[in-house]
Amino acid sequence: MSDTISAQWMMREAFPRDYHGGYKAAVYAAYRFISPRVKKKFTPRRAAAIWNGEARRIDMEEAAALEAALIEEHHNETKRLRARLAALDEKIAAFTQGQAG
Numbered sequence: 001m002s003d004t005i006s007a008q009w010m011m012r013e014a015f016p017r018d019y020h021g022g023y024k025a026a027v028y029a030a031y032r033f034i035s036p037r038v039k040k041k042f043t044p045r046r047a048a049a050i051w052n053g054e055a056r057r058i059d060m061e062e063a064a065a066l067e068a069a070l071i072e073e074h075h076n077e078t079k080r081l082r083a084r085l086a087a088l089d090e091k092i093a094a095f096t097q098g099q100a101g
Contacts, residue, residue, distance in 0.1 A: 003058040007050050007066055014069035027051050037065040
């Protein structure tokens, strides 16, 4: 797999369109996350090029920032899933008490 395809996949996984509310918001979130983590000037246009798989090359700094974003997103998703499961457990417990009473 080429670096550009790998970076495209990481960016789309780390900044899901559904969670951010669309393509533009996801690309801008990627820009905001990656920009302070690289030495070169990282623009929203560069973020869009990576998202769309149009980037000709991927710098190691960008790849490292994308890996960090992917790890952070996995942690955030774990927290969201645990909160969702806790809410469902509460609903099941309330339903079970309602049935017993």
